[in-house]
Amino acid sequence: MRLRQLEYVHSIVEHKTMREAARNLYVTEPTISQQIRTLEKQLETTIFERDGRGIRLTEQGEQLYPFILDVLNSVDKLKQQVELMNNPDSGEIMLGLGPILTDIKLQRLLEAFKEGFPKMKISIYESGSMDLLHLLEKGELDIAIINSSIETRVYMEKNNIACKPLYESNFILMTSTQHPLAKQEKVSYKDLYNEPLMLYRNGLIQKSINELLGAEKNIVYSFVDYISIIHLVRDGLGVSILPKSYVDGLSSEQKQGVTFLEFSDFGTQMKVSCIYKQDAIYPSYIKKFIDLLLYKFKISTKLA
DSSP states (O other), rough: OOOOHHHHHHHHHHHHHHHHHHHHTTHHHHHHHHHHHHHHHOOOOOOEEETTTTTEHHHHHHHHHHHHHHHHHHHHHHHHHHHHHHTTTOEEEEEEEEEEEEEEHHHHHHHHHHHHTTTTTEEEEEEEEEHHHHHHHTTTOOOEEEEEHHHHHHHHHHTTTEEEEEEEEEEEEEEHHHHHHHHHHHHEEGTTTTEEEEEETHHHHHHHHHHHHHHGGEEEEEEEEEEHHHHHTTTTTEEEEEHHHHHHHHOOHHHHHHEEEEESSOOOEEEEEEEEEEOOOOOOOHHHHHHHHHTTTTTTOOOO
């Protein structure tokens, strides 16, 4: 039995036809067909059967396939481990980022890490907090930085996911400089009763505003980025609520034409945390990244 034969089985299952499997592996169809027959003879069982123009696993093949996947996954892990031993300071970190968490602190963190580990590749995936938790649980992310909530904390406790608080940020109101509220020193959430609101899609703020004001009808625009919101607020089409940590990272040019006001009575905060799988075996560079992340945000706890 050869590893290549198991790869042929996996490719046929993935592509449903021997022709597509051969094309995917850059071999001829007769080559795959011959190797499958050889494997079946060695195992003394039939793995595939024809299904019209396609091909499918037999009942015996269905029972064997999970073991074939285990072997292929183990070989992949072996290759990764050898690569880590040969190049301990090179590799890839799959980093998940929740909405609007690409603030100035994180930018400086990534720059500092790249200076210390120039061979390291960091792939960033942006999505909602619950989506990132699911990806982390499935092993598609190494680390994620999310806006934690009661919902996410319950999920993390059930799935043995570690959560390290990084920072908290108050929310502030953004209006155009010509808006009547811009003249006030502070605002109340009650001032927003009749204001058209431009908020981040399906975010913490939308939930809080709906609970406080019953103001779902006031939300006239729902976005996936704050830059678009800033432009529309500047043009006087509505007001918005942003995390102060995000506003602090904006340039002077981006802040032109808009005013930012603190709330006197809006207690909702954005609570940003670093999360990772508690029982995962991480390579050294990921541990160092988490240590640097916690250090940069003034957290001294080390990853065990």
